[in-house]
Amino acid sequence: MKDKNSSTSQDPLSSAFVKPSKVYDKDFVLSDEYRAALPDMQNTDAQQIFGANVPILKVGISNFRLPLRYITPTSDTLTLETSVTGTVSLEANQKGINMSRIMRVFYDYQDRIFTPDLLQDVLQHYKKEINAHRAQLKLDFEYPILKPSLRSGLEGWQYYKCAYEGKIDELDRFRKYIHFDFVYSSACPCSSELSEHARESRQVYGIPHSQRSTARVSVEVAEGEHLAIEAIQAICLEALQTETQVMVKREDEQAFAEMNGAFTKFVEDAARLLYEQLDEESKIVDFQVACAHLESLHSHDAVAVINKGVPGGFTGHFEDFKGLIR
Numbered sequence: 001m002k003d004k005n006s007s008t009s010q011d012p013l014s015s016a017f018v019k020p021s022k023v024y025d026k027d028f029v030l031s032d033e034y035r036a037a038l039p040d041m042q043n044t045d046a047q048q049i050f051g052a053n054v055p056i057l058k059v060g061i062s063n064f065r066l067p068l069r070y071i072t073p074t075s076d077t078l079t080l081e082t083s084v085t086g087t088v089s090l091e092a093n094q095k096g097i098n099m100s101r102i103m104r105v106f107y108d109y110q111d112r113i114f115t116p117d118l119l120q121d122v123l124q125h126y127k128k129e130i131n132a133h134r135a136q137l138k139l140d141f142e143y144p145i146l147k148p149s150l151r152s153g154l155e156g157w158q159y160y161k162c163a164y165e166g167k168i169d170e171l172d173r174f175r176k177y178i179h180f181d182f183v184y185s186s187a188c189p190c191s192s193e194l195s196e197h198a199r200e201s202r203q204v205y206g207i208p209h210s211q212r213s214t215a216r217v218s219v220e221v222a223e224g225e226h227l228a229i230e231a232i233q234a235i236c237l238e239a240l241q242t243e244t245q246v247m248v249k250r251e252d253e254q255a256f257a258e259m260n261g262a263f264t265k266f267v268e269d270a271a272r273l274l275y276e277q278l279d280e281e282s283k284i285v286d287f288q289v290a291c292a293h294l295e296s297l298h299s300h301d302a303v304a305v306i307n308k309g310v311p312g313g314f315t316g317h318f319e320d321f322k323g324l325i326r
Contacts, residue, residue, distance in 0.1 A: 040098075053092050058136065060087030060102050068139065069113045073228045077113060083140040086122075088132035097130050105129050106137075114139065116176035116221060119166030123174065133170040138163055143229045149247045150255035156246025162229055178227060179218045182236035183244050183326055186213040186270060186293045187260040210260055212244060213267070213293040214324040215274055220286040220313065227283045239277040240270060267293045271304040279308065288314035292324035301325065 062085040069077045086102040105125050112118055119137050126135040142159045149155070163179040187210035195206035217236060221227045237243055241263040245256060265273070270291045278287045288307040295301055303321045307314040 048095050049093075055092050056090040058087035059090045059097055060085070061099055064103055064106075066107075066110060068110065068141070070141070070143070071113050071115065073230055078144070080141045080143065082114075085136075085138045085140075086126065087136050088126055088130050089134040091133065097132070101129055102126070114164065115226065116164045116166060116178060117226070119164060119176060120168065120174045123166055123168040124172065127168065127172075134168065136165070136167045138165040145230060145233060147243075147246055149245065149249070149252045150259070151251040152247070152249040154247035154249065154252075158243075158246050160229065160233060174223075176221050177218060178221060178229070178232060179216065180229065180232045180236070181324070182215045182217060182233065182240070184213050184215070184236075184240045184270075185210050185242040185244060185256070185260055186267070187242070187264045188297070189264040189266060189269075191297065192261070192264050208261075208264075209296045211294045211296045212326060213270065213291065214326060215240070215270060216290045216318075216320075216324055217274065217278070218288045218314065219278065219284045222283050222285045225283040227281075231281075235277045235281060236274065239273040240265070267291050267302040267304045271306040275306050275308075286310040286313035288316065288318070290318040290321070290324065292321045294325050
């Protein structure tokens with residue numbers, strides 16, 4: 001039994017107790033020996049695991065931001081603020097990972113020009129550095145494309161919400177994805193016909209309802225192929241036609257009204273039109289489309305999801321419809 005009169009450095013009433021300093025020592029010099037002695041709780045043994053000793057599908061860090069360079073089809077480079085999410089798998093009997101390594105590894109590539117293919121190098125580095133079986137990386141950014149007006153000859157920058165994503169499994173099989181948001185106007189075919197009926201039958205003027213809408217297009221790019229953001233934008237434009245405008249004069253507004261009249265669409269139509277165009281692109285091996293129409297008639301939104309149906313590919317699961325409403 002311990003002597004109740006014995007002193008300890010942890011007992012504040014003991015004469016041997018030394019109160020810790022609350023002064024930051026800016027002159028402290030870090031030595032190799034001191035660094036080696038620092039506790040590393042992530043790499044403790046399995047006895048230190050809290051809860052069930054089971055694998056974790058993804059663990060890492062999200063939304064660390066930095067400027068990265070991207071290449072355009074004309075070989076120009078754009079420096080864009082990018083939000084990075086990097087995760088790896090964690091096996092049973094492993095307490096945790098060194099989170100800072102996720103960022104430090106990524107910073108080794110910060111001066112490179114980023115394409116979906118470059119993500120493979122980063123992910124292989126993750127697996128090796130962090131001793132993981134699987135890894136995943138996603139870069140979110142807004143990509144500018146200079147767009148002409150419909151009739152006035154003006155130009156303006158349209159910004160597209162985009163993401164490059166890469167996944168690598170335990171057999172080093174790499175898959176690359178591009179996610180792209182396309183914002184368009186959807187004029188309701190039913191409202192259009194009803195307005196025309198009122199005019200023809202009763203000479204009553206009516207305005208068909210239309211609304212700002214968004215399609216999130218997610219594609220898996222074939223191995224060895226490159227697909228530019230501009231190419232995905234062109235696919236969406238060909239399918240839906242009625243992209244929202246940047247620079248507008250009266251003649252452009254009139255043209256846009258005419259375009260909405262020529263390309264009325266339900267949310268079901270939008271999903272199928274995008275499917276048709278995406279399915280024709282040989283560089284795309286799999287795809288999924290989620291559409292949301294911010295209804296101006298209803299107090300709720302109209303939504304649709306469609307995918308190519310490739311085994312082991314996109315499942316059609318999508319929950320972020322609120323994230324599509326601009």
